[in-house]
Amino acid sequence: MHATPTIERILRGTAIALVCLFFMFPIAWIMLMSIQTNETILRVPPSVVFAPTFENYQALITGKLETAAGTLEINFMRNLWNSLLLSTSSVALGLVLGVPAAYAFARLKFRGSEDIAFTLLSFRFAPPLLVLLPLTIYFQQLGLANTYGGLIWVYQLIVLPLILWIVRGYFEDIPADIEYAYRIAGHGFWATFRRIALPLAGPGIAAAGLLAFIFAWNNFVFALVLASADKQPVTVGALAFVTASGIQYGQVAAGIVLSIAPTFALALYAQRYLVEGLSLGAVKG
Amino acid sequence: MSEAMLRLDAVDKFYGPIDEGVHAVRAVSMTVEKGEIIALLGSSGCGKTSTLRMVAGFEAVSRGRIHLAGREVQSLAPVRRNVAMAFEGYSLYPTVSVRDNIAFALKAARLAEAEVARRVGAVAEMLEITDILDRFPHSISGGQQQRASLARALIRKADLHLLDEPMGQLEPQLRTLLRGRIKHFIKERGLTAILVTHDQTEANALADRIAVMEGGVLQQYASPAEIKERPANLFTGTFVGEPPMNVFPASVAEAGGRLHIDLQGGLDLVYDLADFAAPVRERMLAARDVVIGVRPHAVRRAATGAPATVVANQWLGDQSHIAARFAGGAIVLVEHDRAALAEGAPITVAIRPEDLHLFDAATGQAISHGQALAG
Ligand SMILES: Nc1ncnc2c1ncn2[C@@H]1O[C@H](COP(=O)(O)OP(=O)(O)O)[C@@H](O)[C@H]1O
Ligand SMILES: [Mg+2]
Numbered sequence: 001m002h003a004t005p006t007i008e009r010i011l012r013g014t015a016i017a018l019v020c021l022f023f024m025f026p027i028a029w030i031m032l033m034s035i036q037t038n039e040t041i042l043r044v045p046p047s048v049v050f051a052p053t054f055e056n057y058q059a060l061i062t063g064k065l066e067t068a069a070g071t072l073e074i075n076f077m078r079n080l081w082n083s084l085l086l087s088t089s090s091v092a093l094g095l096v097l098g099v100p101a102a103y104a105f106a107r108l109k110f111r112g113s114e115d116i117a118f119t120l121l122s123f124r125f126a127p128p129l130l131v132l133l134p135l136t137i138y139f140q141q142l143g144l145a146n147t148y149g150g151l152i153w154v155y156q157l158i159v160l161p162l163i164l165w166i167v168r169g170y171f172e173d174i175p176a177d178i179e180y181a182y183r184i185a186g187h188g189f190w191a192t193f194r195r196i197a198l199p200l201a202g203p204g205i206a207a208a209g210l211l212a213f214i215f216a217w218n219n220f221v222f223a224l225v226l227a228s229a230d231k232q233p234v235t236v237g238a239l240a241f242v243t244a245s246g247i248q249y250g251q252v253a254a255g256i257v258l259s260i261a262p263t264f265a266l267a268l269y270a271q272r273y274l275v276e277g278l279s280l281g282a283v284k285g
Numbered sequence: 286m287s288e289a290m291l292r293l294d295a296v297d298k299f300y301g302p303i304d305e306g307v308h309a310v311r312a313v314s315m316t317v318e319k320g321e322i323i324a325l326l327g328s329s330g331c332g333k334t335s336t337l338r339m340v341a342g343f344e345a346v347s348r349g350r351i352h353l354a355g356r357e358v359q360s361l362a363p364v365r366r367n368v369a370m371a372f373e374g375y376s377l378y379p380t381v382s383v384r385d386n387i388a389f390a391l392k393a394a395r396l397a398e399a400e401v402a403r404r405v406g407a408v409a410e411m412l413e414i415t416d417i418l419d420r421f422p423h424s425i426s427g428g429q430q431q432r433a434s435l436a437r438a439l440i441r442k443a444d445l446h447l448l449d450e451p452m453g454q455l456e457p458q459l460r461t462l463l464r465g466r467i468k469h470f471i472k473e474r475g476l477t478a479i480l481v482t483h484d485q486t487e488a489n490a491l492a493d494r495i496a497v498m499e500g501g502v503l504q505q506y507a508s509p510a511e512i513k514e515r516p517a518n519l520f521t522g523t524f525v526g527e528p529p530m531n532v533f534p535a536s537v538a539e540a541g542g543r544l545h546i547d548l549q550g551g552l553d554l555v556y557d558l559a560d561f562a563a564p565v566r567e568r569m570l571a572a573r574d575v576v577i578g579v580r581p582h583a584v585r586r587a588a589t590g591a592p593a594t595v596v597a598n599q600w601l602g603d604q605s606h607i608a609a610r611f612a613g614g615a616i617v618l619v620e621h622d623r624a625a626l627a628e629g630a631p632i633t634v635a636i637r638p639e640d641l642h643l644f645d646a647a648t649g650q651a652i653s654h655g656q657a658l659a660g
Contacts, residue, residue, distance in 0.1 A: 177376035180343050181434075184363045184370055185390035185441070199380055 027260075033253035041249045056254035065243070065251060072243060076255060078230065079237030083259065085148065086223070086233055087216040090155035091163075091209050097156070098163035099205060103193060105164070106171035107179075117168070121161045128221050131157065136225060146228050154222050159212040166211070170204025171197060207273040214263045234259035288355050289316035290477045291340065291445055296349035298335045298501075303347050309335040311501040312349070317445075317479065322471055324492035325481045326525070332501040333481040334373055337447045340479070341370050354444040371438035373449040373481075375430045377422040383433045384409075384418040390441050408436045411466050413459070428454040432463075439470060446471070446478040452487065464490050485525055497521050515659065519649040522578050522642055528606060530578045531616045534646060537569045544569070546577060549613035552591055560638035565653045574646040581606070583640035584618040590635035598626045609634070 033041055035052040059065050065072040105117045135154065136145065144150030174197060182196045183189070198205075220235040227236075238255045241248040267274060297303075298310035310332040317323050325333045338344040340351060342363035351359045358366050369390075377386045384405060391401045409415045412432040417425050422433070435451045451467075452460045468491050471478050482488050488495045489509045497504040497512065497520075504524075505517040516522035522530045535554075538545050544561065546554040554577075558566065569575065593609035593616060600623050607618045609632060616634065626632065639655035651659035 175374065175376060177343075177372045177374055178378060180341075180363065181370070181372060181376045181437070182378065182389070184341060184366075184368065185437075186364055186393045188364060189362075196378060 030253045030256050033249060034257045035254075036250055038246075038248060038250050056250040057258075059251055060254055060258065065241075065248065072240075074237075074240045075229065076234070076237055076240070076258070079232055079234045080258060082223075082231055082237075083217055083233035083235070084262070086151055086155060087213050089148070089152045090159050090216045091213045093152060094156060094159035094163045094212055095205065095209055098160050098208075099167055099198075099201075100193075102164050102167035103171050103197060106168045107176070117164070120164055123157050124161050128157070132221065132225050139226060145226060146231055148231060151223060151227055151231065154226060155216050155219065157222075158215050158219055162212045162215060163205075163208045166208035167201060167204055170201040174200045203273055206270070210266060210270050210274055214267065217259075217263050289352075290319040290321075290354060291315075291317040291479075292352040293336075293340075294350045294352075296336070296339060296351060297347045298332070298339060298344060299347045300335075309501050310339070313498075313501075313503045314349075315496055315503060315506050317477060319477050320472075320475050321477055321493045322468065322491055323479045324488035324495045325479055325498060326483065326485060326488045326495050327498035328483055328524075331498045333483075333498055334449055335501075336498070337370070337449055337479065337481055340366075340445070341368050341447055342366050367443050368445045368447055369438045369441040369443040370447040371435045371449060371451045373453075375422075375427075375434040377430055377433055377437070379422050382419050382421055383414065383425065383429075386422065386433055387418075387436045387440055389437070404440055405436075408440045408470075411470055412436050412463060428456070428459070431455065435467075439467070439476075444477065446476050447481075448478060449481045450483070451480065452482075452484075460487070467491070485527065495525075497524060499524070515651070515654045515657070516578075516642065517651055517659070519576055519578070519644045519651075522644065522651070526580060528581045528617050528619065530580050530642070531584065532576050532578045532644075533612050533614060533616075535575055535577050536573055537575055538573075539566075539570060546575075548577075548591075552612040554591060554636065556638050561653075562656050562658075564658055565656060568652050568658060569643055572643075572645050572652055575652065576644040576646050576649075578642035578644060579616075579636050579640050581617040581619040583637070584616060585635050585637070586618070586620075586632050587635035588633065590633040593632050593634050595626045595628055595630045595632060597628065598624060607632075 032048070034056055035054065036050050037053055037055070040047075040050040060074070060076040063074055063077065065074045105113055139145040139150050142150075144153070178200070179192050179196050182192050187195070217233070218235060219233070223232050224236045234255065238252060238259070241252045241255060293313055293315050295312045295314050296310060297308070297312055299305070300307040300309055313332075313336060325336065327333050335344060339346050339359070340353070342358070342361065346359040349359075350357060353366060353368070377383070378389070381389075387405050387408065388401050391404065396404075405418070406415070409418055412435060414429060414432050414436065417429055417433075422430055425433070431451065431454045435448065438446055438448060438451075452463060455463065464487060470476075480488075480491060492509065494506060494508055495512055496506045499520050505512055505521045507515075507517075512521060512525050516525065516530075519532065523532060533548050535546050535548050538547065539558070542558060544556045544558055544566065546556070548554065561569065591611065593611040595607060595609050596615070597606075597608040599606045603621075605618075605620045605622065605624045607620065607624055607626060609616050609618070611634065618634065642654050643652040644650065645652055653659055
């Protein structure tokens, strides 16, 4: 190891600080907002000196929003629960469907397999609203509108292509001969998939699952159109803070903090997997 | 029953569409008897691995048929063919120890724990990997991985053992040592094995028969001695043997009651008609344009003969390799003693008629080996 020149160290430190500031500032700002009242937030000129208050969180958790026009019932905790339910179930279903499919696309090169895989990916290209309009009508006819099942199904549009493409890359990275060696020793196709391919692609599957979870969690428009209040996730639920008597900035901020907390924690915890999953799996075709 | 253990009938392999893709294996037919060790010998890219993988079932057979232990297998799944294989790239399971890698198949066959341990111990000892049994594949060297992979294949009871360059990564001493042990192991258990190699010493030492391949074509399939003494064509002649056979284009003519073999550069080898049997002579004269071949060990320095000029003289510790300019090309001689020959020294070389191999210049097929007609 040789000593890095001081000037380089300073420049690098400054650059890192700037990047951190750029990305962390909004989060820090929101956190500060979430412990202020609407009055202190809207103060001119703005100031960072204020008496912290937890009434925003209290309002969210108890579900009673005090506004100038009186008390408003909101159901933010319900939204949070919906988010968790929808995202978790969607990812679970996505993994059950997507991982075997990814394996098939990686291992069984059949006529048109590339086209089918690409078609699945292209679901991600279409503006969701384009799909949503016809879907709304079908869902109403099928009785799927405003059901968790229906939402989880639509969420597959987000979750499946992601899982499919990332996990497929991982499967393709496993040398086929390792699986052949296992199969020739007297094991069938499915045993090989379960005992050799799945464990070896484990990190990729975890990364794809995490990423899909975050995408599902952040989805807004599907639930906005297809579900009513009691099934809506936090992204949509936050709209409730736009009330007749103005926007409740403090509660919006607290809501945002609560809603990004799970994905934020998840991302921090699984950073390594995510970076690996994205850089290794996703760039491969 | 005298059914061969393995029979390939005109097997073709195309990577990509049939008749359009890479034609890796071309109409290969061969049989392997039970208990035989066969070496598949050829340079890199000649189709050895492709052939093996078709037998194992990892590559589809484009054309032709494969019979294994009396069953037609080319459309059976690998798991149902009852073959064991050591892969060129080792392909150990990265998530389990070397010991479990080796024992996997035995456990799948529901063998008693003690019996598994005993067999793993024995094969590990034979291959000198006892001390790494509890390590994981990524933490051992390439040579050790290769032996672990070989152990995984050899430990199994199967109709056929396919070993794809199983010793390529080993240092020479270990290779020589293991060669003997592996042969003993296979013979003792009556296993049938196909061993892919590009090392002719290994093929000669291990195999009952050698299948020489080049360009996807099976060039010759015979015992090591037969291949050495009676190469079927120019390729086998020059590919097998160390140093390689000397070859020279020539034309054959009869003049003045003697047989003249005219080499390039105005050189003329003259033999008595009686030196060659009548049928051989007839074939030589009929072919006219030929290639003559002579093994370096068979070239002698003599008082009378054809002139040559020494260009290099190397003492290898147990033999001399002497290279000399000869007939517009170069000839190599091997002698068992040191030769006091400096660069530029003139020598005369003699080639006995019984050491001459003749090949058809147009087709490369052998015409004769000494007194005997080829084929
Ligand atoms: N999967 C493949 N796809 C296309 N060509 C291949 C494939 N595997 C091998 N080949 C080609 O087939 C020929 C024979 O290869 P291989 O059987 O591996 O030779 P060897 O084992 O004798 O070195 C080579 O030209 C090689 O490039
Ligand atoms: Mg090979």
